[in-house]
Amino acid sequence: MEIKKAPVIIVGSGIAGLLTALKLSDAGVSSLVVTKTHLKENSSWMAQGGIAAVLPENTSDSIELHVKDTIYAGAGLSDESITRSVLSEGFLAIQDLIKLGVPFDRVDGKLAFTKEAAHSTPRILHAGGDATGRSVQDTLIRKTLQDPHIEVLEACVAVGLMVRDNRCYGVHVVNYENPDNLQQVILMAQHTILATGGIGRLYSQTTNPPIATGDGIALAYEAGAKIQDMEFVQFHPTAFRSERGVEFLISEALRGEGGILRDISGRAFARDYHPDGELAPRDVVTRSISSQIRKDGRPFVTLDITHLPVETIEHRFPNILKACQQFGVDIRTDQIPVSPAAHYGMGGVVVDTLGQTSVQNLYAVGEVISSGLHGANRLASNSLLECLVFARRVAAHIETYSENLPLELFNVFPALSESKLVSHQPEALKAAIQQLRDMMWQYAGILRDADGLKQALAMIAALEKEAHQAGYFHYVPQGLEFRNMLITSRLICEAALLREESRGAQYRTDFPELSPEARHYVQQKRLAEGVRQ
Numbered sequence: 001m002e003i004k005k006a007p008v009i010i011v012g013s014g015i016a017g018l019l020t021a022l023k024l025s026d027a028g029v030s031s032l033v034v035t036k037t038h039l040k041e042n043s044s045w046m047a048q049g050g051i052a053a054v055l056p057e058n059t060s061d062s063i064e065l066h067v068k069d070t071i072y073a074g075a076g077l078s079d080e081s082i083t084r085s086v087l088s089e090g091f092l093a094i095q096d097l098i099k100l101g102v103p104f105d106r107v108d109g110k111l112a113f114t115k116e117a118a119h120s121t122p123r124i125l126h127a128g129g130d131a132t133g134r135s136v137q138d139t140l141i142r143k144t145l146q147d148p149h150i151e152v153l154e155a156c157v158a159v160g161l162m163v164r165d166n167r168c169y170g171v172h173v174v175n176y177e178n179p180d181n182l183q184q185v186i187l188m189a190q191h192t193i194l195a196t197g198g199i200g201r202l203y204s205q206t207t208n209p210p211i212a213t214g215d216g217i218a219l220a221y222e223a224g225a226k227i228q229d230m231e232f233v234q235f236h237p238t239a240f241r242s243e244r245g246v247e248f249l250i251s252e253a254l255r256g257e258g259g260i261l262r263d264i265s266g267r268a269f270a271r272d273y274h275p276d277g278e279l280a281p282r283d284v285v286t287r288s289i290s291s292q293i294r295k296d297g298r299p300f301v302t303l304d305i306t307h308l309p310v311e312t313i314e315h316r317f318p319n320i321l322k323a324c325q326q327f328g329v330d331i332r333t334d335q336i337p338v339s340p341a342a343h344y345g346m347g348g349v350v351v352d353t354l355g356q357t358s359v360q361n362l363y364a365v366g367e368v369i370s371s372g373l374h375g376a377n378r379l380a381s382n383s384l385l386e387c388l389v390f391a392r393r394v395a396a397h398i399e400t401y402s403e404n405l406p407l408e409l410f411n412v413f414p415a416l417s418e419s420k421l422v423s424h425q426p427e428a429l430k431a432a433i434q435q436l437r438d439m440m441w442q443y444a445g446i447l448r449d450a451d452g453l454k455q456a457l458a459m460i461a462a463l464e465k466e467a468h469q470a471g472y473f474h475y476v477p478q479g480l481e482f483r484n485m486l487i488t489s490r491l492i493c494e495a496a497l498l499r500e501e502s503r504g505a506q507y508r509t510d511f512p513e514l515s516p517e518a519r520h521y522v523q524q525k526r527l528a529e530g531v532r533q
């Protein structure tokens with residue numbers, strides 16, 4: 001088995017991972033970015049809407065207003081001091097991107113701001129119209145590939161973190177670039193950073209790319225790190241709905257620019273459910289659409305932007321226009337069929353204000369973290385901001401304050417015996433993955449109750465048993481992903497069952513009220529299996 005050493009290993013290559021690598025490089029620290037597929041496959045790449053930030057030129061806005069909106073959306077679980085400190089760093093984080101060359105959209109030379117649900121003023125920066133993630137990611141990839149301090153290793157899936165006595169020494173990966181010759185590699189590092197993204201693919205209906213299988217959360221949990229708020233899965237109200245199911249995200253920015261939700265008879269229905277209509281908090285709009293779908297007896301409602309000027313649509317939403325056209329829908333003249341889909345996991349690996357997890361020398365950035373910003377429901381476009389701010393903080397902490405053991409000491413692990421890993425993906429494994437995703441959508445989706453969650457947990461246990469018996473966890477990469485999906489699904493269902501209330505993105509039909517006390521639930525394997533507070 002090959003052993004490779006680097007000062008810093010970053011697992012994941014979305015905006016959070018790459019910006020951390022670039023900031024480290026600015027400080028003269030080298031890193032190795034290891035990614036499961038390739039640099040362009042991640043949720044960052046697909047982010048349409050933008051980045052929420054308070055900038056001095058936006059005189060209608062203030063940090064306090066942004067804090068208020070974030071805390072309102074977070075339904076009592078956003079930490080006010082973390083929220084204020086993260087949002088206050090937005091200006092510096094945006095400056096970083098501008099310096100790196102991100103081409104934010106402008107009007108008359110000035111940065112353009114749009115509005116999304118539950119923001120009290122336009123404060124979302126965007127690029128390429130509706131291709132913010134891609135524009136930022138493209139810029140970061142270009143810089144990364146030119147940077148002599150950053151090495152990139154693609155097509156590597158993680159098997160486990162190397163942890164001893166609650167200190168992380170790196171990660172064990174399998175390089176599957178050549179499926180006929182799988183290479184197991186131990187990557188040893190002074191500091192390991194999880195930037196592995198989210199959990200959307202645990203659900204059959206999702207806006208997320210195939211890589212979003214909860215890997216970082218599962219790896220951290222298995223290594224004994226604290227995990228928090230897993231029950232809070234954000235379901236985006238509007239994803240394009242074809243006959244097959246959900247295809248891709250239809251950005252909230254369409255509603256921000258005046259898009260109207262219509263029922264089967266063509267009537268605008270959003271105000272039946274909330275006075276803010278289409279721009280009510282995301283969880284409210286999701287449940288409204290879901291109720292309307294049940295009432296209408298049709299698997300979608302429609303989003304109508306045909307009243308907007310054609311030039312606005314073409315200029316602001318060029319990619320959505322093109323993507324819908326491929327399904328025969330011209331958004332300039334046709335209403336768009338939409339339904340909700342799993343979009344973002346608010347919970348994840350607990351980090352402190354510097355991005356440190358509860359395992360020493362293990363950091364985390366991006367969607368994989370639970371920092372206290374999003375609470376029970378993330379405010380739209382706060383996630384890319386959180387990626388940027390924690391990338392800055394982790395890099396600064398590693399540069400200035402961290403303890404750097406000499407890499408020569410990193411032979412502490414006895415040689416691992418090579419696991420019996422194989423690249424073939426049997427049909428039965430694919431079927432088991434689909435079964436899990438359908439089951440999560442049905443029982444741990446937009447509406448939940450105790451009976452459904454208990455059924456889900458029983459099915460997860462049965463799938464786990466089947467996977468062990470059939471040896472699914474030896475298959476690379478899908479078997480390893482399946483293992484992570486099972487762990488993460490179990491964490492979600494356990495936490496959702498424990499929270500006997502409806503708050504933010506968690507709606508329990510058997511406990512529809514908000515309980516008076518707002519609390520977090522922490523899950524940690526090291527303490528004991530099960531859920532701890």
Ligand code: SIN
Pocket residue numbers: 047048049050250251252253344379380381382383
């Ligand atoms: C969107 O464009 O609607 C997604 C933005 C986000 O999830 O923050």
